[in-house]
Amino acid sequence: MLAWCSGDYLNVPDGAEVATLQPGLCVFETFALRDGKVACLGDHLARLAVACPRLGLDPRRLHLGAGPSAEAWGPILRKLLAPAGLTDAIVRLIVAARPDALAREWLSVRALPPTPPAMDLFTLQTRRDVPEWLPRPKSGPWLNSATAWRELKTFADRSDAEGVQWDAAGHVSEATRSSLAWWDGARWCFPAISTGRLGGTAAAQFRSVVAQAGRPCVDVAVPFPVDAQSVVVLRSTFTEGAVLARSWQSPRGDVRWSPAGDQAEAFARLADLAAWRAQRSVSLA
Secondary structure, eight states: OEEEETTEEEEOOTTOOHHHHSOSSEEEEEEEEBTTEEETHHHHHHHHHHHGGGGTOOGGGOSSTTOOOHHHHHHHHHHHHHHHTOSSEEEEEEEEEOTTSOEEEEEEEEEOOOOOSEEEEEEOSOOOOOOSSSSOOOEESOHHHHHHHHHHHTTOOSTTEEEEEEOTTSOEEEESSOEEEEEOSSOEEEEOGGGTOOOOHHHHHHHHHHHHTTOOEEEEOOSOOTTOSEEEEEOTTSTTSEEEEEEEEOTTOOEEEOOOSOOHHHHHHHHHHHHHHHTTEEEOO
16 A cells, blocks of 8 residues: 655555554554544644654644644645545554654555444453553554454454453453443443553543533443443544444353443433534545
8 A cells, every 4th residue: 555654655565554664662643534524633633742742753843743734634645545546544644753853754544444333342361551651642563452453353353343451450441442431320431541541532522522411420440330321432433433332242252241221321422422523524635
């Protein structure tokens, strides 16, 4: 596939992982491009900007990472999308420090899969590793999450399956490529930052709309919430930012949790999230 790297267009392996393109420490963001627009791109670039100083980089001096400029992004995206015959895509921006203290930026695209109507969650043996720093960045080589993703694919290789990672103490941290939140009947719960979970952009957006709706929000470090009425799977590349989980299972398929009771609260908050994100779409291509 074709990728852009700080002004150059290079052929790289299809589906190349972060570590393949940029070995060593880097930060990256992944988001969906639909009809030339990206929902909440500013949130991704803000998270990138927070992490850049750890690499000795000034985010204001980045070419693409400095802001959602259609003038900067548009020509590059169009050139990457055309050979692959794509209009909608998953876009990944990687930023790393060069030996001369300047930034190396990678941009790549791949096909955007359809958003599943719901997700099955599966127990993983791969525990969440210790973050480089807190709040946890979305950083490369991303080996722990990649290992978890490969583990999931050995027994549930389908788009509507996600693996759940625990921290060393057995607390729910996050899914392989998604954040998690759940409604216990009285409040919305989110994995505590101490679990090593990523500060997901969709999760932060969901928390914002939940708070705006007047619902209590708490950070918790707990095992899987088997008493939860609803579990929400949050991923920025989903069409509306999130879907409901329909089960939590063992790798053998034994169901250990499923939604209980009225799902009205969860559906209402998912609708709030979809509306919130739709108002914050940026045109790039």
